[in-house]
Amino acid sequence: MPATKLPTSPYTLNTDELELYLQRIRYADNAAPTAAGHPRLEQLRRSMEDDLLTALTELQRRHLAAIAWGNTALHYSNHHSISIHPACVFKKLVVRCLDGYCMENTNLLYMVLCSLGYQVYATGGRVSRAVVTGDSTEDGYISLSHMILIVTIAGNKYMVDVGLGRNTPTSPFLLQENNTAPLIAPSDMSLIRAPLADFIDQTQKVWVYQARKDPYNPWIPQYSFSEIEFLFEDFTMINFFTSKSRAMLFTQKLACTRVILDEQHLDPIGIYILAGREVKRVLHGKTETLQELKTEEDRVSALAEYFNMQFHAHEVEGIRGLPSEIKPR
Numbered sequence: 001m002p003a004t005k006l007p008t009s010p011y012t013l014n015t016d017e018l019e020l021y022l023q024r025i026r027y028a029d030n031a032a033p034t035a036a037g038h039p040r041l042e043q044l045r046r047s048m049e050d051d052l053l054t055a056l057t058e059l060q061r062r063h064l065a066a067i068a069w070g071n072t073a074l075h076y077s078n079h080h081s082i083s084i085h086p087a088c089v090f091k092k093l094v095v096r097c098l099d100g101y102c103m104e105n106t107n108l109l110y111m112v113l114c115s116l117g118y119q120v121y122a123t124g125g126r127v128s129r130a131v132v133t134g135d136s137t138e139d140g141y142i143s144l145s146h147m148i149l150i151v152t153i154a155g156n157k158y159m160v161d162v163g164l165g166r167n168t169p170t171s172p173f174l175l176q177e178n179n180t181a182p183l184i185a186p187s188d189m190s191l192i193r194a195p196l197a198d199f200i201d202q203t204q205k206v207w208v209y210q211a212r213k214d215p216y217n218p219w220i221p222q223y224s225f226s227e228i229e230f231l232f233e234d235f236t237m238i239n240f241f242t243s244k245s246r247a248m249l250f251t252q253k254l255a256c257t258r259v260i261l262d263e264q265h266l267d268p269i270g271i272y273i274l275a276g277r278e279v280k281r282v283l284h285g286k287t288e289t290l291q292e293l294k295t296e297e298d299r300v301s302a303l304a305e306y307f308n309m310q311f312h313a314h315e316v317e318g319i320r321g322l323p324s325e326i327k328p329r
Contacts, residue, residue, distance in 0.1 A: 011086040012115040015041060017094075021112055024094045025062040048116065052153045056118070056160070057171045061259070061266050063109055063162045064170060068307045070099030070256030070274075074243060075324045076300075076315045080251075082243040084235055086111055098309050099256055102163030103239045106147045109162050119152040120160075124238060125209075125225035126196075131167075132249060136220050140197060145242045147235060148225050150175070157227070159191070159209070165257045167211040167222050170268040175207065175227070184259070184268045186214040186285045196224060214285065254299075254324045256307050272306045274299070277326065279306055296326050 013021065015038050022028065022040035031039035047055040073082050073092070083089070084103045092098050093108050100108070106122070113120045125146035129138040149160040151172060158172035169189055173181060176191065183189040190212075193205045206226050210219040242248055253275070260270035260283065270283035272290075279291040279302045290306070293299045300316055303309045319325045 011111050013090070013111055014115075017090065018112065018115055021090075021094050021108075024097065025059070025066040027059070027062050044116070052118070053158075053172060056113075056151065056153070056158075058266060059112070060109070060160060060162060060172065061170060061261060061268060063105070064168060064259035064268070065261040066258075066308075067093055067097075067105060067108070067162075068099035068256045068258040068309065069101060069105055069163055069165050069168065070254070070307070071101050071250045072099055072254060072256065072303070072309070072311070074251055075254045075319045075322060076311050077318045078314060080318065080322075082239060084239045099307065100163075101242075101250065102145075102147045102161075103235050103242070105163040106149060106161060107235070109160070110149055113149070113151065113160075120149055121229045122235070123148050123150055123225055123228055124230045124234060125223040127164075127223045128221040130220050131164075131222055136218070141221075141224055143241070144238050145248070146223050146225070147230075147238075148223075150227060150229075159207070159225075164222060165255070166271060166273060168257075168259075169209070170259065173209075183211055184271060184282075188212050188215070190219060252323050254319075256303065258307050274302060274306065281306075293326055295328070299326055 019038045019041050022044060028040040028043040031043045033039055034042055036042065044055060074080050084107055089104050089108050093100050093104060110120065110122055124144045125148050126141035126144055127146050129140050129142060130136050132142055147163060151158045151160050157175040159175055160172050161169045167183065170183055173189065173191060177193045180188055180190040190210045192208050194208050195202045195205050206224045208224045209222045211222050212219045242250060245251065256274040258272045259268050262269050270281060273280045277293045278289055281288050281290050291302055293302060296316065296319065300311060
């Protein structure tokens with residue numbers, strides 16, 4: 001596909017690319033070789049025939065555990081930019097095994113689900129200021145900057161997301177008002193319908209996705225969204241602002257997260273977080289600092305150890321002089 005041409009919607013992957021994606025997320029690693037040469041994909045299709053929702057849940061969780069959410073391309077590169085062209089996303093996240101933020105990670109899953117025959121479309125969301133600033137007392141939302149999938153199964157609509165970071169939903173979430181479900185224990189997630197405080201017309205309601213640390217802590221809004229379908233061109237505009245504006249924290253700070261799964265039951269039990277000068281692991285609700293990052297070499301090593309990412313020397317050099325560079329104290 002020529003780089004100058006916008007991709008058709010939906011963009012689909014061939015069987016070889018789907019098999020490579022499933023290998024990337026470690027789906028059916030023990031699948032026996034088949035004559036067709038796509039053992040993982042064949043097992044997935046059998047799973048989909050049995051239960052579409054269960055198959056989708058496993059894909060979402062394995063994606064979160066294998067492909068890190070992060071923005072390293074805005075820091076460890078010479079171009080300091082992000083392309084959401086499907087071919088670029090596939091090469092970066094699947095072939096090179098690097099990280100991506102929402103319009104890369106969720107975009108990749110969108111391609112996969114379209115290719116598998118799921119009834120799915122994408123919509124946009126507004127991330128809450130509480131999430132952006134880390135201050136739970138902050139009210140309101142920033143501009144459109146997030147990507148969410150709406151998947152319909154047996155007449156029911158589910159929100160699917162693999163691109164928020166720490167509180168990314170870990171299973172398809174039924175679009176039902178006042179719905180509550182486990183996130184990463186002991187955390188929970190919920191959905192409510194409400195107008196945004198900044199709306200002039202307070203009769204207009206949107207979905208608000210919330211999370212809480214445990215049942216003893218308050219719900220914190222993560223983002224709001226509607227069920228209106230967004231086009232690729234919409235996300236192209238959103239991505240340009242999100243990856244270029246100096247007002248966005250993405251361009252100022254480097255961060256990565258990766259979910260930890262209980263491999264036996266596929267339950268999300270924790271998460272790795274790299275932010276600032278630390279790598280932390282939250283496991284079963286308990287937070288542990290794994291490493292302090294004193295140099296860029298420390299961070300590059302940590303990204304390899306905890307996030308399975310490898311960078312070229314010229315990419316690492318790209319962070320020199322940026323606000324996100326780790327400088328000796």
